[in-house]
Amino acid sequence: MDDKTSVKAIISDAAAEDITRIEELAYELKIREVMTTQAHTIRLDTKMADVLELMRTQKISGAPVMDQDRVVGIVSTENLIQCLVDQDLESEVNKYMSSNILFARASDPVVEALKLFVNTKVGRLPVIEDNKLVGIITKGDITRGVLKALQRDYKTEELRRYRASHLFEDIESDRTSVILRYIIKPRDFVHGGTASSNIKKALQRLGGTPQITRKVSIAIYEAEMNLVIHTTNGGTIRVEIEPHIISIDAFDDGPGIEDVELALKPGWSTATDEIREMGFGAGMGLVNISRCVDSMKLESSPEIGTRLKMKINLDDGDQGINSDATKK
Amino acid sequence: MNLEEIVTQLQLKRLTNEKDFSQIYAEGGYASDLLSCVMAGAPHHGIWVTLQCHMNVIAVAQLLELSGVIITEGAMPDEATIARANDENINLLLSSENTFTIVGKLWELGIRN
Numbered sequence: 001m002d003d004k005t006s007v008k009a010i011i012s013d014a015a016a017e018d019i020t021r022i023e024e025l026a027y028e029l030k031i032r033e034v035m036t037t038q039a040h041t042i043r044l045d046t047k048m049a050d051v052l053e054l055m056r057t058q059k060i061s062g063a064p065v066m067d068q069d070r071v072v073g074i075v076s077t078e079n080l081i082q083c084l085v086d087q088d089l090e091s092e093v094n095k096y097m098s099s100n101i102l103f104a105r106a107s108d109p110v111v112e113a114l115k116l117f118v119n120t121k122v123g124r125l126p127v128i129e130d131n132k133l134v135g136i137i138t139k140g141d142i143t144r145g146v147l148k149a150l151q152r153d154y155k156t157e158e159l160r161r162y163r164a165s166h167l168f169e170d171i172e173s174d175r176t177s178v179i180l181r182y183i184i185k186p187r188d189f190v191h192g193g194t195a196s197s198n199i200k201k202a203l204q205r206l207g208g209t210p211q212i213t214r215k216v217s218i219a220i221y222e223a224e225m226n227l228v229i230h231t232t233n234g235g236t237i238r239v240e241i242e243p244h245i246i247s248i249d250a251f252d253d254g255p256g257i258e259d260v261e262l263a264l265k266p267g268w269s270t271a272t273d274e275i276r277e278m279g280f281g282a283g284m285g286l287v288n289i290s291r292c293v294d295s296m297k298l299e300s301s302p303e304i305g306t307r308l309k310m311k312i313n314l315d316d317g318d319q320g321i322n323s324d325a326t327k328k
Numbered sequence: 329m330n331l332e333e334i335v336t337q338l339q340l341k342r343l344t345n346e347k348d349f350s351q352i353y354a355e356g357g358y359a360s361d362l363l364s365c366v367m368a369g370a371p372h373h374g375i376w377v378t379l380q381c382h383m384n385v386i387a388v389a390q391l392l393e394l395s396g397v398i399i400t401e402g403a404m405p406d407e408a409t410i411a412r413a414n415d416e417n418i419n420l421l422l423s424s425e426n427t428f429t430i431v432g433k434l435w436e437l438g439i440r441n
Contacts, residue, residue, distance in 0.1 A: 189382065192384050193387020196387070196391055197416075217391040217392075218367050218368070222364065222367065278380065278384065279362050279384075280364070282363070284362070287364075
């Protein structure tokens with residue numbers, strides 16, 4: 001009991017939480033996720049002089065020694081120093097390498113490698129999978145891997161804190177939705193993409209998953225650029241977000257599409273050369289949209305203009321906005 | 329591969345604000361001057377090689393959350409485009425070489441999809 005109280009006095013609650021998270025990560029992260037995959041290897045008959053050169057030029061402190069495709073040893077700076085002391089750089093690596101090798105398995109949690117680092121003197125472990133060398137792991141790799149994972153955690157937490165998804169929880173109605181409207185000006189290439197960018201940010205705040213956010217961003221970007229490029233007076237994008245579905249409408253008042261079927265064909269575009277030079281008019285806009293949405297409908301007439309309606313379902317898997325609340 | 333190594337190996341010029349490129353990773357890449365193709369094909373956190381250097385490049389890079397854009401053949405974006413890139417935290421890099429050469433070098437460095 002005394003021990004526990006004294007520890008508590010030194011380590012704050014927040015710090016204690018961090019330590020626990022790192023411990024958890026040591027079990028969650030797999031060696032495969034943090035190891036260096038394109039590791040340098042050394043052939044058994046390599047001269048120590050060449051080992052020195054490799055370590056110097058590649059800035060590495062050790063490498064596995066291979067006999068065909070089998071790891072037979074590890075050579076490190078320590079071995080190299082011994083060799084330099086002996087003034088024996090012409091010798092082959094097998095004279096100086098450590099042949100008492102420990103391995104790590106790619107599918108094991110990082111903690112297994114940590115245990116070996118703590119209990120032995122080794123600084124690096126060859127990683128094997130199906131008896132083949134797939135990488136190298138060092139303490140540095142683990143530190144980097146854990147830091148990256150912590151950073152990911154932090155980002156997720158930030159997103160959760162600032163997302164506005166509680167809108168759907170807090171407000172009671174028979175059907176709650178958020179509607180966003182954007183006015184798109186014709187030929188305004190400077191602001192082209194601003195609406196999609198703003199909708200993307202809104203979706204992130206509403207707790208949309210990265211996959212949904214990406215799909216919606218691509219669909220709206222293409223619709224937005226169509227309004228910029230092709231309309232007489234610009235148009236409007238209306239996005240309605242509900243817990244299970246996002247409905248997007250892009251509409252304008254002309255000039256309308258002559259042949260709707262042709263417009264949907266990949267590679268078909270009516271863009272001018274000037275616009276093509278800027279990289280638009282690939283004739284892939286509507287094709288991209290159809291790939292990103294669950295349903296789309298394109299209606300157009302010269303008198304009324306064009307209306308593109310798109311819907312994206314949020315219920316595939318665990319991808320909905322505010323999915324925790326809506327699942328109840 | 330991080331952006332720092334790419335900038336050094338390909339001798340690229342940084343057009344946007346200095347930041348720690350060693351912490352930004354390029355996970356795959358894509359090359360095209362047609363924006364719709366980029367929207368459809370560029371991987372998340374990838375690097376995009378293009379000759380386009382106008383404002384809309386930033387919108388595409390921002391929507392796809394690209395790690396960087398390499399503009400080739402010395403095509404210089406205007407100040408407003410660079411300012412927008414800085415606002416949106418997009419890393420713009422410039423090369424005097426052509427797209428084919430740059431993609432070849434990236435491939436050699438191990439950036440493959």
